[in-house]
Amino acid sequence: MFSGGLDSTAVLVRLLTESNDELRVHHIRMANREGRADAEQRAVESIVSWCQARYRPFRYSESGLDFSDLNAIPIDYLSVAFVACQVAIDTPGCGRIAVGTLARDLDEIKRSVCASQRRVFSAIYECYRARKVGEPSVEWVYPVYALTKPQIAAILPPELRAMTWSCRRPARIADGFRPCGICKPCRARTDIAAALAISA
Ligand SMILES: [Zn+2]
Numbered sequence: 001m002f003s004g005g006l007d008s009t010a011v012l013v014r015l016l017t018e019s020n021d022e023l024r025v026h027h028i029r030m031a032n033r034e035g036r037a038d039a040e041q042r043a044v045e046s047i048v049s050w051c052q053a054r055y056r057p058f059r060y061s062e063s064g065l066d067f068s069d070l071n072a073i074p075i076d077y078l079s080v081a082f083v084a085c086q087v088a089i090d091t092p093g094c095g096r097i098a099v100g101t102l103a104r105d106l107d108e109i110k111r112s113v114c115a116s117q118r119r120v121f122s123a124i125y126e127c128y129r130a131r132k133v134g135e136p137s138v139e140w141v142y143p144v145y146a147l148t149k150p151q152i153a154a155i156l157p158p159e160l161r162a163m164t165w166s167c168r169r170p171a172r173i174a175d176g177f178r179p180c181g182i183c184k185p186c187r188a189r190t191d192i193a194a195a196l197a198i199s200a
Helices: 006-018 037-054 076-090 107-129 149-155 184-196
Strands: 024-031 059-066 096-098 139-141 171-173 176-178
Touching: 006 037, 006 149, 024 037, 024 076, 037 059, 037 176, 059 076, 076 107, 107 139, 149 184
Parallel strands: 024 059, 096 139
Antiparallel strands: 171 176
């Protein structure tokens, strides 16, 4: 499951370079009133073509969820669980789902988020299994779980790192998008850049 951010890009690079697994990379165009979908989409397209050319070919697909008319911001990990299930069913022989979740400093909270996400997935997946489709078991894997943000940033080639998108509330400018600089992922990115002495 690929968002175009630092973490899932690091997952993609690891799976492409450290495994021979046949990959299906899926991006959810997640529209909500924060308006990050277009900026993310641009990042995703650049990263996918760069990685396909640089590393090895892989299957890529997208789907869309549009919540932009809602005031509430839906919980991303629930949307990811729901879509991951449809993608697993749609991928013959799919036995693993990789996500870019990091443990960071909130280890216990992150662990419970991962467990909740798998629980949501299992409930939906069982409905498909009842229709005799899908593999008997699907495992969730977390290839960058133990890494810190600066470690994540450091394993990405600088050119690729510059293509990733983190901001939740970007502003549209003439030639693309500008990060807001104040949302949580923007602040994290500034901290990483400072830690690595690179540009955010
Ligand atoms: Zn931001």
